[in-house]
Amino acid sequence: MQKESRAYKELGVQRNLGLPKESYTLKESGLQKFGKIFKTFNRGGLLLFFFFFFLALFPSLFAPYSPSERFIPYEAPSEAHLLGTNDIGNDILSELVYGTRISLMVGFASACISTVIGLSIGLLAGYFRGWTAEVLMGFTDVVLLLPKLPLIIILGAFLRPSVWILILVLGLLSWESLARIVRAKTLQLRESGYVKSAQCIGFSSFHIMCTDIIPNLVHVILPKFMLATASAMISEASLSFLGLGDPSLKSWGIMLSFAFSRGGFIRDMWWWYLPPGLCITFCVLAVALLGFGFEPKTGVAKKEVVKLQ
């Protein structure tokens, strides 16, 4: 998306040179290529993500106890309980490990929903233009203006707290920015030669969208998907803090909320409130960094983080 630097364009010659750094590198072997792809991802982010991902997949390997097992409440960190115990005597480290799955699941599931909605709306608006586009994008703009979190709060208050409702609501309310980007990109793609020729041959619009347009949208969708995940995770943590989370599935947000409301904070039990907070932050960071890695250019990517929450 980044414009070719205009100052360089002026000096027509420099443009002919291209960026010397890139145009003069020798041909790379397969291994180097892989290394390069790897490099476009922030290595720290990648490691962090896989760390959390494994925690989520195999919590029993990492957690010393079952999260529901009870010990003496309010214990300080010791060898038996590396992060102490909470008000009802659960081992905090184990709770933390098992919470990973819930937080990541909420994030990814709601991102899936919002991606499907955003993709469909953006695609239709971009491909058909005219009135369809006006109506769809108008609707997108209108939804964009709704304050998300307050709306989620009010919905959460009316509905019984449940993780599925949370996922649904988060997913239903965070698709607008994806829809806009997909539409812009589709508008470009539909003018391209291969789409035009597919239209001439007589393929149906649906077929063209599936085979010619969507595959070319992947590099737009993937980073957005990761950012939607990150932002859903933050929202989940925030809602849990207000007591609107699902108390039967203990996510990091709920742990933090309990630490705040059940005396962990007042008693200055840092081992109770600090780890879940840090886990949220770093897990969100890992997901977001992964999203930047999917972006074609990292310089522009950083702007996207702003749309996180």
Place this chain on the structure above:
Amino acid sequence: MNSLLDVKKLKVGFEGAKPVNVISEVSFSIQKGENLALVGESGCGKSIIAHAILRLLAPEARIEGSILFKGRELLKLSEKEMAKLRGNELAIIFQNASHALNPVYSIGRQLAEPLRIHQKSGKTDATKKVLKALAQLGFSSPEKYLKFYPSWGSGGMNQRFLIASSTILEPELLIADEPSKGLDPARIKEVERELWVLGKEAKSSLLLISHDLGFVRRLADKIAVLYSGEIVELAKTSVFFKQPRHPYSQGLLGSLPENGFVPIPGLAPALCESPSGCRFHPRCPFQKEKCLREHPELKAREERAVRCFLWA
């Protein structure tokens, strides 16, 4: 030597995985009140020379040689000293005026800016001068344009705003980078008149960069023909147009509509891959075997310098 600008063996290259040289050993000088034109096809390095003189190239550019301006070595000045010269004694008119003007500031403000920074003029004083400059460039009611924005006007209008902004301090040397590009003939006449007036009244010198040979012929005292990053012919305008010596110069004149519109065969080489031997040999109708192997020197004789074995 009391040259205003003296460029000696200027070399410009760009760093990178494989460093490239784009300008090789260009030398020329401009006397006070003299107009020099740099001509050549686009992509031959004209603009790079202009930007190198003002030190406006990107940091990865490597500049060697010497650029003396009123006896001062520009390449050795600090950025701060350079800033004091720019816009004040040494000004440039960019091509693509619509992008060179800041879209969010009014014309009045942008034109007054050189006055404010170099002369610390007050607002009313500056406004008066801006109005005068606008009137000179043929704007009938200049007050209207004080609160005008670049995006509201046409490219030609912006070109004239830009000229006004660059010449408002009557610089001793004005570099005009394709000032006639994209203008209709009537506007070119106006620009030409303004540049001419500036030379006559303010005793400014002009370094004119253009591929519009007609425009150059009317304004310049001397012409330097640039090909693939080096000067191939340097001569007085009258002499040059009477009888160009270098095959490339001949080709350039031959491609003018009044001379039969005969294009030079082939394409100009990219700056990063100049041919061996004489750089013009692949397109030269008088190509000899020697031209493929040896690189000719710029040889001065009879009021002109030519880089060609035929001339030697």
Place this chain on the structure above:
Amino acid sequence: MISTAVKKTFRYLSSFALIVSLNFALPRLMPGDPVKNLIGEDVYVSDLVIEELRAELGLNRPLLEQFLAYIQALLRFDLGYSYHLHSPVAEVLQERIGWTLLFVGVSVGLGAGLGVFLGAYAGWKPETKLSRGLSCGFILLSCTPPYFLALLFLGIFAFKLGLFPFKGFYDTLTLGSIASHLFLPVSVLALFSASRNFLILRGSVIQEKEELYALYARAKGLYEREILFRHVVKNASLPIITLLALDFGFLFSGALFIEIVFSLNGMGTLIYDAIIGKDYPVLQGAFLLIALAVLIANILADFLYAVVDPRVRRPA
């Protein structure tokens, strides 16, 4: 030009209509007895009173009639009655919104200033250690839930170090007392707002500094800092205006959480208490108010944009 203005107005109006209808529909659509949904749960009222209320609230009448009655009430600024707080919702909100607006306003202003200034620097010289450090810091910040940072600040600066009071807006109604109470919450929110502005501005300056007008500013004789702050920043910060408006909702929500942590008696604590007590009328009223505030912020941003960017108000 005119058609975009019409389009915009139409979109704002539809947004407004959507917000109002949502507010009307939610208590009636949600599972459970609409009377309960309208007056709030956990309030003890006898069955007789419930039936009386049902009649009074008009829940037996057709929906359209109910909607008209609802609109009429809105026009009278009647947002219902809170049985928890024993007072009309409009009054409760009126009491609280002032403080929250003060809190959010100050933070947004500070955050914008800080974010623009640091972001401009980081975009101008992205390779320096300071810029890299700032970018990392702000990225990390934008990945933190606001209330967690508020908790950390409260824990470190108020509990551990005892530098600041840890609850309320003031002890005595003096400027000094308010300032010392608001210092921590404002810092947290300002940092959040700054992190978003910072990242936008950084990217935008990186792009804008390559534009020809920046090079021409240099050719005019401007020096580094002057090019950045006089020419580049103004262009680069145009997107900030829209962002600030769209962000207003986010920051407002963030403010709610920070208020809860610092026990500030603004909208946040009101909403928190309302969630705990299932005080639906207050929740709905608060949602309506916040949504309107966001809408107004966006309309203002559109006007501001037209004033600042000459490309938008191009004369015929």
